[in-house]
Amino acid sequence: MATQRLFFAISLPDAMQQQLVRWRADTFPAEAGQPVAAASLHLTLAFLGEVAPETSRRLQTLASRIDQPVFDLELNDAGHWPRPGVVWLGCQRAPRGLLQLASLLRAQAARHGCHQSPQPFHPHITLLRQATQPVALPPRGFHWRFHVPAFSLFASEYSRGRTRYRTLASWPLRSQDPHALLSSS
Ligand code: 3AM
Numbered sequence: 001m002a003t004q005r006l007f008f009a010i011s012l013p014d015a016m017q018q019q020l021v022r023w024r025a026d027t028f029p030a031e032a033g034q035p036v037a038a039a040s041l042h043l044t045l046a047f048l049g050e051v052a053p054e055t056s057r058r059l060q061t062l063a064s065r066i067d068q069p070v071f072d073l074e075l076n077d078a079g080h081w082p083r084p085g086v087v088w089l090g091c092q093r094a095p096r097g098l099l100q101l102a103s104l105l106r107a108q109a110a111r112h113g114c115h116q117s118p119q120p121f122h123p124h125i126t127l128l129r130q131a132t133q134p135v136a137l138p139p140r141g142f143h144w145r146f147h148v149p150a151f152s153l154f155a156s157e158y159s160r161g162r163t164r165y166r167t168l169a170s171w172p173l174r175s176q177d178p179h180a181l182l183s184s185s
Helices: 014-027 053-064 096-111 178-184
Strands: 004-011 042-051 071-075 077-081 086-090 125-129 144-148 150-159 162-172
Touching: 004 053, 004 096, 014 125, 014 144, 042 053, 042 096, 053 096, 053 150, 053 162, 071 096
Parallel strands: none
Antiparallel strands: 004 042, 004 150, 071 144, 077 086, 086 125, 150 162
């Protein structure tokens, strides 16, 4: 079987996708860049590149054993990276659960030969691509919050001039134990 282009990521609830798409249309002019389709909005945890089936199976087995708690994501930051041409949404302070999850997945990927960028992890949701010209960013003050109960492995597939992301598998994060919360308060 052929290799697949894979990445681990967090997907957004449908309602959040729709809200962000509406906000994006009101916030950025059409010439700012190429909007990412609502269903493709995601937060990448670890990019794996082209992966052979055996490595993909191993990484999925490891992912299924991850025992990390659920967390909430607050989107209250935006930025522009002119070189890759990306306008993004992110968080001023990334939750610890998110950083730990990404760090685990990246370490497992690196141990299985998937090159990991030496750049520090900057969690973001890409809103626009091909945004290589200066873009006016919205003033801070916006924020959306959503709960992250799971993470997924996606295949990035290119056909008929379009890239589509297909979910291959998803794994739940550990729910907060209400007893643990009570006893720690
Ligand atoms: O949409 P974001 O920015 O989260 O940019 C690609 C996209 O991330 C990134 O993987 C996600 C799914 O395609 N990506 C593509 N090539 C990459 C590479 N060589 C890469 N990330 C790191 N290194």
